[in-house]
Amino acid sequence: MTPTIQTFTRALLTPDLSFSRLADARAVLGPEGLPQLMRTTRFAESEIRWQGHRWLLSMPLSSSAIASVEHTASRIGRLNTDWLTPYRILTGEMRWYTPSGEERHCDLTLEHLPEGISFEEALHREPAERLLAALEALQEALRGLDFAHNNLRPRNLWWVGDRFIPLRYHDARFGHPENDDPAFEALRLEVLRHADPMRVSDVEITYNPLCKFSGHLWTSQLSEGLVCVEDESGYGYVDAENRVVIPATFRWASDFHEGRAEAETETGMGLIDRQGAWIIPPVYEIIDYDPIESNVFVRKDGLWAEFDYLGRQQSEFGERSARP
Numbered sequence: 306m307t308p309t310i311q312t313f314t315r316a317l318l319t320p321d322l323s324f325s326r327l328a329d330a331r332a333v334l335g336p337e338g339l340p341q342l343m344r345t346t347r348f349a350e351s352e353i354r355w356q357g358h359r360w361l362l363s364m365p366l367s368s369s370a371i372a373s374v375e376h377t378a379s380r381i382g383r384l385n386t387d388w389l390t391p392y393r394i395l396t397g398e399m400r401w402y403t404p405s406g407e408e409r410h411c412d413l414t415l416e417h418l419p420e421g422i423s424f425e426e427a428l429h430r431e432p433a434e435r436l437l438a439a440l441e442a443l444q445e446a447l448r449g450l451d452f453a454h455n456n457l458r459p460r461n462l463w464w465v466g467d468r469f470i471p472l473r474y475h476d477a478r479f480g481h482p483e484n485d486d487p488a489f490e491a492l493r494l495e496v497l498r499h500a501d502p503m504r505v506s507d508v509e510i511t512y513n514p515l516c517k518f519s520g521h522l523w524t525s526q527l528s529e530g531l532v533c534v535e536d537e538s539g540y541g542y543v544d545a546e547n548r549v550v551i552p553a554t555f556r557w558a559s560d561f562h563e564g565r566a567e568a569e570t571e572t573g574m575g576l577i578d579r580q581g582a583w584i585i586p587p588v589y590e591i592i593d594y595d596p597i598e599s600n601v602f603v604r605k606d607g608l609w610a611e612f613d614y615l616g617r618q619q620s621e622f623g624e625r626s627a628r629p
Contacts, residue, residue: 330355421465433500457488551581562596
């Protein structure tokens with residue numbers, strides 16, 4: 306069981322009662338006096354001010370979210386680089402209560418937000434040549450670190466001084482930095498389009514207006530032809546025309562990658578295909594699917610085992626230290 310968005314909101318408004326190390330933190334509030342929350346597939350995020358700095362504080366929305374970033378957070382913590390901002394897991398940081406009054410604790414992720422401006426602001430302030438050079442430098446730097454962000458979009462880039470710093474490492478992995486190549490090309494295209502629309506006027510662009518995906522509590526991005534949505538009945542998937550493909554019956558679900566998505570029910574977590582059929586049945590505590598390596602790590606009774614893309618078990622359940 307994981308806390309809700311409402312639980313996170315209350316915690317941000319009462320940090321002295323809800324947080325451990327962040328008891329003196331203050332959430333950045335919107336016009337209505339509430340924390341400004343942003344929701345992704347795996348996390349809910351809010352900007353806070355703590356110890357004189359700005360931070361992005363994220364709460365997991367599924368039982369697998371923290372486990373999926375542990376390896377990345379650990380590697381980043383050991384790096385000495387100016388190209389990635391500090392990103393760490395705060396174990397048991399948030400105190401919350403179940404509907405029956407049982408006290409629970411939840412891990413959070415904390416990421417430093419350096420002084421700078423957004424990608425969109427940089428487009429209006431900086432010459433295109435400088436931004437293109439900065440994208441080239443960042444791409445080379447990430448290749449040198451063997452780091453793949455796996456979600457490089459304008460909202461996840463921050464202009465700091467004379468360089469771009471990527472933010473939000475929830476989908477990041479070490480290895481296969483070439484995964485970011487298409488994203489870098491799209492970012493360069495955006496810079497050129499803003500600098501001189503005529504330079505990219507011959508590029509065909511498919512535009513899917515967000516209004517197509519109305520009628521849901523929340524929608525993710527189009528991924529492999531499907532959009533993960535949340536309705537009153539739970540999580541499910543629609544196609545690019547907002548037609549139901551997989552009914553919204555899951556307790557939680559991720560975007561599709563390489564034809565697979567993690568999903569959670571009342572009985573546990575599992576892995577589904579694009580038709581909603583179970584590749585790995587929903588009986589496990591955590592499912593951590595790696596589309597790059599096409600393998601799946603699952604946890605049961607605190608022990609981990611590896612499964613392959615087709616859901617076949619490849620190793621016996623063992624200690625967590627055996628997991629990469």
